[in-house]
Amino acid sequence: DVKVTQSSRYLVKRTGEKVFLECVQDMDHENMFWYRQDPGLGLRLIYFSYDVKMKEKGDIPEGYSVSREKKERFSLILESASTNQTSMYLCASSLPERELFFGEGSRLTVL
C-alpha cells in the first residue's frame, strides 16, 4: 500500500515563526502536492512538484515555499507564519495522470 506520511498531525505556532511541514511518500511517485483545506473552500493547491528540485505554483502560493531535494520528500515552508495560515494542510503524491494518495493531514494553528 502507498503510504504518505506527514510529520506532524497538530502544530501550534506563533505569528512570525518559521514553520516546516514535512511529507514523505514510499512509492517512488514522481508527483507531490501540498493542499490547504478550509471549511467551505474545499482543497486549494499551494504548490506542486513533478520531479526532484522542480516545483510549480498552485492557486495560493503566497506566503509559502517548498523544497524537494529527494524524490520521496516534499516540504512546505511558511517563512513567517500568520494567523490567516491557520488551516489543515494535506500532502499527496501520485504517478503522472493517476490518482492522488493523501497523507493524514497537518492541522496548523497560528496564534
Add this chain to the structure above:
Amino acid sequence: AQSVTQPDIHITVSEGASLELRCNYSYGATPYLFWYVQSPGQGLQLLLKYFSGDTLVQGIKGFEAEFKRSQSSFNLRKPSVHWSDAAEYFCAVGAGGSYIPTFGRGTSLIVHP
C-alpha cells in the same frame, strides 16, 4: 481547463436509505474521474476511479459511480447507507496532459439513525 461542480453542500439521509451524490465536470475530452472520502480530521481516501472502459465503476465500501458523457456527470451511489459513511465526499477530475486534478468543493454527508 477542467472544472468540477458538486451542487450539494450537505446531504442528509437516514441509515439504510439509498444515496446519490452529484458531480458534474467541464472538460472537452474524456477526463479521468475520482471520488474521495474524508472522515473528520483525516486525509482523503480514494473510493473509486474512472479512466476508461466500463462506465459503471465499483469502489470500496460498497460505493459505485457511473460516468455519463452526455450529462458530463460522475455521480456516486450507494444502495444502503451506514452510519459510518458520514463524512465529506470529494469529486475530482483530471485531464490528459495535466498533472494536477481539479477537486470539487465537497459534499458533507450526514446520516440519521
